[in-house]
Amino acid sequence: MTGRVVRPYGDTTGDGMVQVSFTLPVAHDKRAEGAALQLAGKMGLDPAMLVHARQMGDGYTFFVVYGRVHHLVDLGAVRVAERDYPLLSAKEVNTAVKRRLRRKLSVVGACIGTDAHTVGIDAILNVKGIAGEKGLEYYRELRVLNLGAQVTVPELVEAARVERADAVLVSQVVTQRDAHLHNVREMSAAFREAFPAGRRPLLVAGGPRFDEMMAGELGVDRIFGRGTTPREVASYLVHALAAEKKAAEKKVVAA
Amino acid sequence: MGKLGLDPVTVARARALAAEVGRPVVELARSHTTVSVERAVLRLAGVTGADPDGIPWVNRLVDAVAADVGLGHGVALPVFDALLREGLDDVTLLAQKAAAGSVRFAVPARAAASRRAALRQVRAGLRLVDRRRAERERLVRRLGDAPRRPWIYLIVATGDIFEDIPQAQAAARAGADVIAVIRSTGQSLLDYVPEGATREGFAGTYATRENFRLMRAALDETSRELGRYVRLTNYASGLCMPEMAVLAGLERLDMMLNDSMYGILFRDINPVRTFVDQRFSRQVHARAGIVINTGEDNYLTTADAVEAAHTVTVSQLLNEYFAHEAGLADWQLGLGHAFEIDPDLPESFRLELAHALLARELFPDAPLKWMPPTRHMTGDVFRGNLLDGFFNLVGALTGQGILLVGMMTEAVVTPWLSDRDIALQNVRYVLGAAGGLHEDFVPAPGGFIQRRAHEVLREAVALLGRIAEGSLLDAIADGTFGIMKRPADRGKGLDGVAAHEADYYNPATELLEAA
Numbered sequence: 001m002t003g004r005v006v007r008p009y010g011d012t013t014g015d016g017m018v019q020v021s022f023t024l025p026v027a028h029d030k031r032a033e034g035a036a037l038q039l040a041g042k043m044g045l046d047p048a049m050l051v052h053a054r055q056m057g058d059g060y061t062f063f064v065v066y067g068r069v070h071h072l073v074d075l076g077a078v079r080v081a082e083r084d085y086p087l088l089s090a091k092e093v094n095t096a097v098k099r100r101l102r103r104k105l106s107v108v109g110a111c112i113g114t115d116a117h118t119v120g121i122d123a124i125l126n127v128k129g130i131a132g133e134k135g136l137e138y139y140r141e142l143r144v145l146n147l148g149a150q151v152t153v154p155e156l157v158e159a160a161r162v163e164r165a166d167a168v169l170v171s172q173v174v175t176q177r178d179a180h181l182h183n184v185r186e187m188s189a190a191f192r193e194a195f196p197a198g199r200r201p202l203l204v205a206g207g208p209r210f211d212e213m214m215a216g217e218l219g220v221d222r223i224f225g226r227g228t229t230p231r232e233v234a235s236y237l238v239h240a241l242a243a244e245k246k247a248a249e250k251k252v253v254a255a
Numbered sequence: 256m257g258k259l260g261l262d263p264v265t266v267a268r269a270r271a272l273a274a275e276v277g278r279p280v281v282e283l284a285r286s287h288t289t290v291s292v293e294r295a296v297l298r299l300a301g302v303t304g305a306d307p308d309g310i311p312w313v314n315r316l317v318d319a320v321a322a323d324v325g326l327g328h329g330v331a332l333p334v335f336d337a338l339l340r341e342g343l344d345d346v347t348l349l350a351q352k353a354a355a356g357s358v359r360f361a362v363p364a365r366a367a368a369s370r371r372a373a374l375r376q377v378r379a380g381l382r383l384v385d386r387r388r389a390e391r392e393r394l395v396r397r398l399g400d401a402p403r404r405p406w407i408y409l410i411v412a413t414g415d416i417f418e419d420i421p422q423a424q425a426a427a428r429a430g431a432d433v434i435a436v437i438r439s440t441g442q443s444l445l446d447y448v449p450e451g452a453t454r455e456g457f458a459g460t461y462a463t464r465e466n467f468r469l470m471r472a473a474l475d476e477t478s479r480e481l482g483r484y485v486r487l488t489n490y491a492s493g494l495c496m497p498e499m500a501v502l503a504g505l506e507r508l509d510m511m512l513n514d515s516m517y518g519i520l521f522r523d524i525n526p527v528r529t530f531v532d533q534r535f536s537r538q539v540h541a542r543a544g545i546v547i548n549t550g551e552d553n554y555l556t557t558a559d560a561v562e563a564a565h566t567v568t569v570s571q572l573l574n575e576y577f578a579h580e581a582g583l584a585d586w587q588l589g590l591g592h593a594f595e596i597d598p599d600l601p602e603s604f605r606l607e608l609a610h611a612l613l614a615r616e617l618f619p620d621a622p623l624k625w626m627p628p629t630r631h632m633t634g635d636v637f638r639g640n641l642l643d644g645f646f647n648l649v650g651a652l653t654g655q656g657i658l659l660v661g662m663m664t665e666a667v668v669t670p671w672l673s674d675r676d677i678a679l680q681n682v683r684y685v686l687g688a689a690g691g692l693h694e695d696f697v698p699a700p701g702g703f704i705q706r707r708a709h710e711v712l713r714e715a716v717a718l719l720g721r722i723a724e725g726s727l728l729d730a731i732a733d734g735t736f737g738i739m740k741r742p743a744d745r746g747k748g749l750d751g752v753a754a755h756e757a758d759y760y761n762p763a764t765e766l767l768e769a770a
Contacts, residue, residue, distance in 0.1 A: 023673045054676070057425050062673040119441040119457055128521045130440070130458075132629060132665070134556075137523075146523065148747065 004075045016068045018045065023062050028055035036063040044069045083232075085239035090139055093234045097141035100242045101166075107136055107237070108160050108201075109169040110147035113183040117173035118149045120206055124169065124230050135230045142234070153183075153190045160201050161194070167202040167237050172210070180207055181218065188219030202240055204233070257616040258697050259708045265716060266617065272719035273572035276727050281580050283728075284534035287527060288759065290446070290751035292535045293317045293330040295497035296763045298505075299380030300331075300373065302346045303464075305450040312350035313498070314447045319353035323360040326753035329760045331373040336363040339372060346376065362758065370760065377762040381542065384504035388544040391507055394475070395484045401432035402483065403690070405625065405650055405658035407682060412437035412669060414456035416466045420473045425672075427477045427485045430679050433510060433657065435488035436470060438462050443493025443522050444747060448502065458669070462489050462499060467506035486510055488548070491536045492518055494528070494748045500536035504543035510589065510657075511540060514550035515577045516570065519731060521553055525746035526731055537581030538767040547583065548657070549574040552593035552626035554736060560595040560630075564610050565714035566736055567592050571614060572719070573727075575621070582767070585620035589657050593626035594646040602703065604645055609707035611653040612698070617712075622656025625649070632665035639663035640681060647685035652696050658682065 010017025020040070026032045033050055040048035045067030052064035088096065097105045109121045123130035125146045127137045137144045145163050147156065160168050170187055172180035184205045191200055205215075206224040215223045222236060294313040305311045320330045337358050338349050352358045363369050401407075409431035411422045423434045439456030442449075452469060453461040460466060471487055478485045486509035491499040496513070503511050515533050518524035540547055551567040551574075571590045578588050592614050596603040614623055627646050632639045643661035650658045660682055664674045698704035722730040734740040 021673070023671070056672055056676045057428060060672055062676060118444060122441055122444065126522060132632075 005072045006075060007072060008069060016070060017066065018069055019064065019066050020045070021062065021064045023056070023060055025060055027059050028053055028061040032061050033063075036061075036065060040065045040067055044071060046070065085236055087231065088235045088238060090134065090231070090234070093139055093231075093238050094141040096238045096242065097139075100238070104141055104143040105167070105237065105241065106143045106145075106163050106165045107167050107169060108145045108147065108156070108163050108165040109171070110151035110156050110159075111149040111171050111173075112151050112153060112156060112187055113172070113174075113179060118171070120173060120208070121146060121148075121169065121171035124171070124206065124228070124233055129230050133229045133231055136234055138230075139234055142237075153187050156187065157190050157194045160191070165201040166241055167204060169204045169206065169233070172205065172207040180209060181214075184218045184220060192219065202237065202244070204236075206233075257619070259612055259616050259705050260700060261613075261616055261709070261712065265712060269568075269572055269617075269712065269716050269719060270576075272716065272723055273569075273576045276719060276722050277573055277576040277580070280530050280727050281534065281577070283527060284531045286755050287531045288326060288329060288753055288755060288761065289497075289528055289531050289748070290314075290317050290321070290326065291495050291532050292497045292761070293320075293326065294495075295501045295535060295539070296329070296331055296377060296761060297334070297346065297350075298498055298501045299384075299763050300334075300346050300376040301380060302350055304347060306351075306354060309450060311447050311450060312347050312354070315354040316346075316350035319350075319358070320360045324362050325756075326751075327756035328362045328758055329755075331377070331762050332363055332366050332369045332758075332760050333360040335369040335372040335376070336361065336366070339368060366758075366760070370762070373760075373762045374766070378766060380501075380505075381763070381766055384501075384539070384543050387504060387507040388542075391484075391509065391544060394478065398478050399483045401486075403686065404622075405655045405686075406432040406486070406622075407679070408433040408435060408488070408624075408657050408659045409675065409679075410435045410437055410659075410670070412459045414439065414458070414460050415454045416452050416460055416469055417454065419460055420470060423470060424473060424477045426675060427474065427481065429676065430683065431485065431660075432483070433486040433488055434470075434474060435510075435512075435659075436460050436462070436466070438490050443490070443518065443524075446494045446748065446751065448495050448498050462502075464502045464506060467502055467508055471507055488512070491540070491547075492550075493522060494518075494524060494532075494751070496529075496532040497535040497539065500539035500543070500545075503545060504539055508545065510546040510548055511536075512550065513537065513540060513547040514553075514591070515574050516731070516736060517550040517553060519741050519746065520736055521550075523741065523746050525749035525752065526728055526741055526743045528746070528748040528752050531752065533577065534581055535764070537578055537583055538764070540587065541582035541584070542767055542770060544587070546587045546589050546622065546657075547578065548589040548624045549591045551591040552595070552624075553591075555593050555595035556630050560593075560597070561600065561606060564606075564711045565718055567610070568613065568617070568711055568715035569718050569722075570736065571618065572715070575618065582770070585618070586622065588618065588621035589624040590614065590618055590621050591624045591626060594628050594642075594649060594661075595626075595630050598628075598631055598642055604649070605703050606707060607645075607649050608652060608698075609704040610711060611649050611655065612704065613708040613711055615653045615655070616708075624657040624659065625653075625655035626659050627661025627665070629665050632661075632663070632667075634667050636663040636667070639665060640677065643678065644681050644685060647682050648689060651686055651689050652693050654693050 007016040008018045048067035054062050109125045126135045129135040136142050203220040204222045205220045208226040210223045212223045212225045294317050297313045302313050320333045409426045411419045437459040439459040439461045449461045449463050452465045474485045488510040491511040491513040518529045519526045551570045628642050640663040660678045662670045662674050728743045732742040
């Protein structure tokens with residue numbers, strides 16, 4: 001692929017044809033059409049063909065524009081941020097859990113500290129989910145306990161023990177005086193104290209203000225930031241727990 | 256007989272089983288109360304506003320009463336007893352004093368005076384609800400109603416009520432008959448109703464009394480301009496269902512999402528809490544002339560739309576039973592169902608037609624709420640627009656009452672102005688080109704559509720029969736609906752439930768049931 005250069009394809013190789021649609025906050029008249037063509041030109045469409053314009057309400061017009069762009073795409077220069085685990089569908093997650101763990105994967109979630117914002121943990125755990133994606137409760141092979149808001153660290157540790165949690169998810173929204181960082185550090189320390197090294201559940205923190213690179217510093221296995229979906233979390237859990245199990249099996253063999 | 260040739264004996268059996276399954280739940284609801292039911296009573300009695308931390312006075316007052324005497328007597332008698340003792344005439348003032356700790360509550364030994372005072376005050380609140388209902392009827396008469404069925408239902412959800420208003424007005428001008436303001440994510444799990452006009456929310460706008468009032472006033476203005484009454488919808492669901500119903504009644508909302516099991520299954524709210532709250536909220540809706548929308552569409556977003564088709568029918572039958580029991584008339588039952596079958600499945604459109612027609616024929620006098628595809632909207636907006644067209648066609652062919660307009664950008668972005676315009680063009684084209692096609696459309700006797708409808712009804716009766724062997728609460732605990740297991744002793748809001756004491760008194764229930 002290196003060095004290969006491509007252009008958009010309409011009906012002939014190299015024709016560079018694209019189609020765009022957009023709305024301008026102006027009533028539909030000749031000027032509006034001129035404005036749409038000007039925008040298309042600035043976007044790099046040359047020549048640009050205005051094929052459809054339709055006024056909506058009083059002061060808005062919707063446009064469809066076809067045109068040719070001269071930009072080149074260098075496939076060799078494409079850089080993709082790689083996720084270090086594959087994104088699975090709900091079905092694949094369930095199959096993977098069944099095959100690799102041979103039992104339900106137990107997840108305990110909570111908002112810890114004084115934080116009462118359960119929006120994040122509910123979006124990830126409730127069946128309702130977020131943005132059309134169902135939460136972890138929807139996954140047949142996951143057993144989910146959502147403790148809700150204002151859970152203390154000892155309560156969380158106890159719940160994780162009773163539920164034999166494979167993973168513990170904590171959500172933190174409030175960041176006043178770095179409360180989210182202190183809370184997560186306190187939580188990870190408590191789990192390290194309460195569980196022997198190989199038995200500790202996977203610790204996952206999430207919230208809109210976390211830096212995803214801070215996992216090590218906070219003592220957790222993973223941090224999820226803004227815009228994370230339930231599917232990403234489920235895929236990560238399966239990936240991380242399967243890897244852990246493999247490592248444990250190896251250890252047994254070696255012993 | 257309708258187009259499907261349904262066996263009237265089977266249909267009657269389905270209804271009888273739904274009643275059998277529902278009855279013990281109604282008994283449960285009649286013998287328990289919740290913090291939200293009691294707060295709703297106080298709202299009807301005129302308590303308004305919130306403390307400086309934003310906690311409503313109704314919450315402070317119910318908590319104060321519960322701390323002194325528990326919840327099982329109802330709050331009405333302890334509150335009005337204290338009011339008379341303190342020589343106050345404003346219940347909000349009493350709430351403020353109680354929050355400051357300067358009032359003690361007791362269950363009065365001689366309750367006649369407190370009872371009279373409570374009844375008088377709550378009756379005044381219900382009169383306001385009655386006036387709102389009369390006002391709606393007058394406006395519909397004077398301005399005119401939606402020009403056709405189905406009513407076209409559009410959603411706004413910016414998070415900011417002052418952004419929602421111009422969007423809702425624009426949507427109405429573009430042809431919407433019903434505007435729904437989506438709530439902020441997670442509001443259903445708040446155990447209080449926020450106060451005042453709100454300008455930020457998560458993927459929706461908080462439902463508050465002031466937001467209700469502002470939006471209704473704006474739509475009244477647009478209704479006058481358009482010469483047709485534009486309806487407004489919000490949510491009576493979650494932990495504050497009874498209070499939402501009261502606020503909707505007081506501010507003349509026209510439709511409320513109000514499902515008997517949604518909160519249990521999808522929000523993990525305690526089943527008992529939900530059923531108790533449900534019954535009260537539906538009694539209020541009945542009184543307020545509000546059309547409820549039930550949430551069966553949600554089952555199909557989690558379970559397979561073909562395999563789980565009969566669970567939709569079962570839920571519709573249960574919703575109908577609970578609604579009738581609470582006093583709602585058929586015209587108020589916007590029973591839900593949805594176009595969610597995988598479009599790659601052979602004959603998916605014929606299956607959709609069969610399911611939609613089954614709902615139509617089982618509930619001939621209910622304005623069914625027909626919900627667009629969401630699950631199989633992939634981000635391919637062109638295919639999505641085609642799918643929405645077929646959804647609209649099923650709606651026209653089966654005489655649906657309320658049509659939620661599908662967006663081709665479902666699962667991509669919150670609808671843009673242009674998305675809504677394209678979606679409405681789609682609806683207008685289908686209704687304009689084929690709106691009367693249901694007159695000609697008769698499925699072949701014994702053909703695919705009839706057979707499928709009979710099969711779904713049969714499965715629904717069988718499932719109801721299985722539930723009737725145990726109880727509805729057991730069935731919910733076992734994960735019969737959707738795949739969620741929800742035991743009756745778990746879930747959110749359980750600590751806000753109390754069994755009635757022998758002297759439990761609720762003036763609102765008394766007045767609502769006397770009507």
